[in-house]
Amino acid sequence: MIDTPTWFGPAERSLFGWFCTPDSGAASYAVLLCPPIGEEEHNAHETIRRTAWGLAEQGIASLRFDFHGTGDSMGHWSDPGRVPAWLTSVQDAYDALVATGVPTIGGIGMRLGATLLGTAAARGVIDLDMLVLWDPCSGKSMLREGYARRPGTAEYEDGSIETPGYLYGPETVADLQSVDPATIVGNISSRVVLVLARDDRPPARGLKKRLPPADMVEWQTCAGMSDMLDVPMDLNNVPIDAVEQLVKWVAQHEVSSGAVQLDIPHRSLTLRPTRREPIRESTVRLGDQGLFGIVTEPARRTRSAIVTFVNVANDRQTGPGRHWVDMARDLASEGFRCVRLSQSGTGDSPTLPGQTFGELYCTQWLTDLPNALSDSTFDDGDIALVSLCSGAYSSLEAAMRVRVAAVYPINVILTIRDTSRGQRLHSTDRRVARPANPAFLPRSPASAQRRYVAWRVYRQLAVWHAPLSAVHALVRRGTAVVLVMSPDDGRHFWESAFWSGLFSWRWRRAGAFRLHIDERIDHPLMTQDGQQAAINLIHRDLVDRFPSG
Structure with missing residues (x-):
C-alpha cells in the first residue's frame, strides 16, 4: 500500500x-x-x-x-x-x-x-x-445532534449554532436546512x-x-x-x-x-494572505519513526521561533476546532515558521510496533516527540511547543529531553492515574508525571472527604510531588513555561504553598513562567469562548517573546 x-x-x-x-x-x-x-x-x-x-x-x-x-x-x-x-x-x-x-x-x-x-x-x-x-x-439533524453535544451554554441571536469545537454561522445553518x-x-x-x-x-x-x-x-x-x-x-x-x-x-x-x-500528484500549498508575503505549506516526515507533519512557513522568515503544534488525544495535527491550522497560518504571515504534527499511534502518523492506536500517554510518546524535534527541520530555530491536554503532557516530557525555548501547555494534567506506580503506563523514564491520589493513599480512610483532606495535606508536605516541581525543572533547563488553564485544571499548579509562594514569583519576574487561568476555557477546548481566549493569549505571548528581526 x-x-x-x-x-x-x-x-x-x-x-x-x-x-x-x-x-x-x-x-x-x-x-x-x-x-x-x-x-x-x-x-x-x-x-x-x-x-x-x-x-x-x-x-x-x-x-x-x-x-x-x-x-x-x-x-x-x-x-x-x-x-x-x-x-x-x-x-x-x-x-x-x-x-x-x-x-x-x-x-x-x-x-x-x-x-x-x-x-x-x-x-x-x-x-x-x-x-x-x-x-x-x-444538515438539520447533524446540527441538532451537534448542538445537543455542545460543552458550552452560549446562544447566538443571529441564528448561529455551536457544536463541539465549531460554530456554524447563520448562512451555513440556513443552507444546511436543505441538505437532505x-x-x-x-x-x-x-x-x-x-x-x-x-x-x-x-x-x-x-x-x-x-x-x-x-x-x-x-x-x-x-x-x-x-x-x-x-x-x-x-x-x-x-x-x-x-x-x-x-x-x-x-x-x-x-x-x-x-x-x-496512476499519476498521483505531489504538490505543496501556496497561500497569499492579504497585503502579506506568500506562505508555503508542505508535508514532512519527522524523526526515525516518521511522524507526519505539515510545515507552514513564510517566504521570508523574520522570527527565530519554530512554533510546533502537537496533536491532542487520537486526533490529527489540525487541533481542536481546526485552530492549529488557522493559528499556524496566521503566525506564518507574521514571520514564524510553524510545524503541526501527530504523535505516533494517532492522527496521520504511523502506529509503532507494540503500540495501540489512540492510547493516550503511552510510553512510545516519551521518545517519539523528542526524536521528531531532533529532526533537521528544527535545526535553525528556537522550538516553541503549543499543545493541549495529552499533547501538552508530551510536550513537557519532550522539553525535558531536547532543547526547547518555550512551551505553551493548555490544560495539561501531570497527576495521571495510569502513569502512577503500579499502573499499566508507569515508567521510570517519565520526568514530569506526578503521582495521582490513589497511588499514594491506598490505605486512606474510606470517606471521600477524609481522603481529599489527607491528600491536600500530603501535597503541601511532599513538595517534590507537586506539579510546579516539574515546572521548576523545566525553568532550570532554560525553558519558558506559559500555562494556559481552565480553573479546574489550573488549581493543581498553585495549590502548593512552597512552590507558588517561594519560587513562582521569581520565575515570573524573569519572564520564565506564566500561569493564566481563565474561566472561559473548558478542558477539551471545545467552546468558542474558550478557544479564542487560549489562542489569543498564546498568540500575544509568542509575538512578544520572539520579536521580529
Whole structure:
C-alpha cells in the first residue's frame, strides 16, 4: 500500500488529501471517500483511513480529502458560502481522481459527507459507478445532534449554532436546512447503491421511499457507529467490523478492467494572505519513526521561533476546532515558521510496533516527540511547543529531553492515574508525571472527604510531588513555561504553598513562567469562548517573546 499526502485542485481553492493505492501504484478502480463535517470528522478520521487501507489491500485505489475550509485544506471555516464550497470540493476531488487516469470511480460518503456526495452525483457534476451512503444524515439533524453535544451554554441571536469545537454561522445553518439525503437520491444514476445504516437507529426519514428501484439499491446495517461518533474523541473506537463489511461489499461489486499506473500528484500549498508575503505549506516526515507533519512557513522568515503544534488525544495535527491550522497560518504571515504534527499511534502518523492506536500517554510518546524535534527541520530555530491536554503532557516530557525555548501547555494534567506506580503506563523514564491520589493513599480512610483532606495535606508536605516541581525543572533547563488553564485544571499548579509562594514569583519576574487561568476555557477546548481566549493569549505571548528581526 502507498499512501501519498498532497494538495490538489484549482490553486485558488486547493484541497488536502491522501491518495492511497496498492503497492504497485496501479489500479483499475478508485473510490472517492467523503468524510463527515465538523466534530464528526475528527471522530471518524481513523475509520476513513482504515477504509482506504482496506480498499488498497483489495487492489482498489482511493482519495480521502478535507473539504474546503476544513482539515488541512485551503480556506477558513467561517468563510461565506460553506455548503456550496463543500459541494464544489466533492467535484474537485472527483476531478483529481479522474486526472490520475483510473478507468472507473465509485464513491463512499459518511454522514453529511454521504449527503454531499449524493447531491453532487444527483446534479450530474460527478459520474459514480458505485455509491455508498454510510449513515447519511441531513444538515438539520447533524446540527441538532451537534448542538445537543455542545460543552458550552452560549446562544447566538443571529441564528448561529455551536457544536463541539465549531460554530456554524447563520448562512451555513440556513443552507444546511436543505441538505437532505431524502430529497436527492431519486436522481442518482449509479450502477449500484448501498445504504449502510446504523444498527441502533432508523435511517433518515423518507430515504427508503425516495431511493431508486430496489434492484439498484441494497440496504445493510452496521455496528459500532455509536462508539465512533457519539462519544468524546479520546474515547471513540474504529468500527472494525463495519469497515471490513464495507470493503468486502465494494470488492464484490466493483467492475474491474485492466489496471493502469496512476499519476498521483505531489504538490505543496501556496497561500497569499492579504497585503502579506506568500506562505508555503508542505508535508514532512519527522524523526526515525516518521511522524507526519505539515510545515507552514513564510517566504521570508523574520522570527527565530519554530512554533510546533502537537496533536491532542487520537486526533490529527489540525487541533481542536481546526485552530492549529488557522493559528499556524496566521503566525506564518507574521514571520514564524510553524510545524503541526501527530504523535505516533494517532492522527496521520504511523502506529509503532507494540503500540495501540489512540492510547493516550503511552510510553512510545516519551521518545517519539523528542526524536521528531531532533529532526533537521528544527535545526535553525528556537522550538516553541503549543499543545493541549495529552499533547501538552508530551510536550513537557519532550522539553525535558531536547532543547526547547518555550512551551505553551493548555490544560495539561501531570497527576495521571495510569502513569502512577503500579499502573499499566508507569515508567521510570517519565520526568514530569506526578503521582495521582490513589497511588499514594491506598490505605486512606474510606470517606471521600477524609481522603481529599489527607491528600491536600500530603501535597503541601511532599513538595517534590507537586506539579510546579516539574515546572521548576523545566525553568532550570532554560525553558519558558506559559500555562494556559481552565480553573479546574489550573488549581493543581498553585495549590502548593512552597512552590507558588517561594519560587513562582521569581520565575515570573524573569519572564520564565506564566500561569493564566481563565474561566472561559473548558478542558477539551471545545467552546468558542474558550478557544479564542487560549489562542489569543498564546498568540500575544509568542509575538512578544520572539520579536521580529
